[in-house]
Amino acid sequence: MPSRTGIPFSCSWPRIHWAGQLDKIRVLLADDHPGFPEIAEHFLEPEFEVISKVVDGQALFDETIRLKPDVVVTDISMPILNGIEAADRLMESGSKSRIVFLTVHTDADFIRRCLSAGAFGYVVKSRIATDLVPAIRQALAGQIFVSSDLPQERQV
Numbered sequence: 092m093p094s095r096t097g098i099p100f101s102c103s104w105p106r107i108h109w110a111g112q113l114d115k116i117r118v119l120l121a122d123d124h125p126g127f128p129e130i131a132e133h134f135l136e137p138e139f140e141v142i143s144k145v146v147d148g149q150a151l152f153d154e155t156i157r158l159k160p161d162v163v164v165t166d167i168s169m170p171i172l173n174g175i176e177a178a179d180r181l182m183e184s185g186s187k188s189r190i191v192f193l194t195v196h197t198d199a200d201f202i203r204r205c206l207s208a209g210a211f212g213y214v215v216k217s218r219i220a221t222d223l224v225p226a227i228r229q230a231l232a233g234q235i236f237v238s239s240d241l242p243q244e245r246q247v
Contacts, residue, residue, distance in 0.1 A: 115140040121151040121165035148172025178208035189230040212236040
């Protein structure tokens with residue numbers, strides 16, 4: 092594609108506008124605990140745009156397919172499909188959304204399972220204020236993020 096200067100270039104991220112303005116990263120939140128999506132949204136604004144909040148894994152899957160968010164932030168324990176099952180289905184469907192788990196679970200088996208389901212981030216809820224935004228940034232960069240004080244990916 093030619094640039095405004097006539098020099099050809101290609102851009103793998105079409106969300107960059109000619110004016111140099113970058114659209115906000117679009118995030119879908121999935122958590123069945125009342126009020127928790129709003130808490131997460133508080134830490135994400137104004138840098139990210141929360142485009143949907145859902146309370147179960149089936150809705151997470153359906154809304155991700157429909158809205159195609161850049162990032163899905165999900166809990167593990169949810170009704171209908173849990174977050175891991177929903178992540179597995181998203182991976183099988185070819186979804187390009189990056190997945191970050193936000194959960195109370197600190198067991199290495201959970202971390203391992205979430206990463207094998209295609210997640211790029213694993214954040215414990217007690218560290219939401221310090222870890223959620225960096226986890227999303229690293230997920231977008233294609234890097235794995237695991238909250239500190241948890242077994243790291245290479246040790247898991």
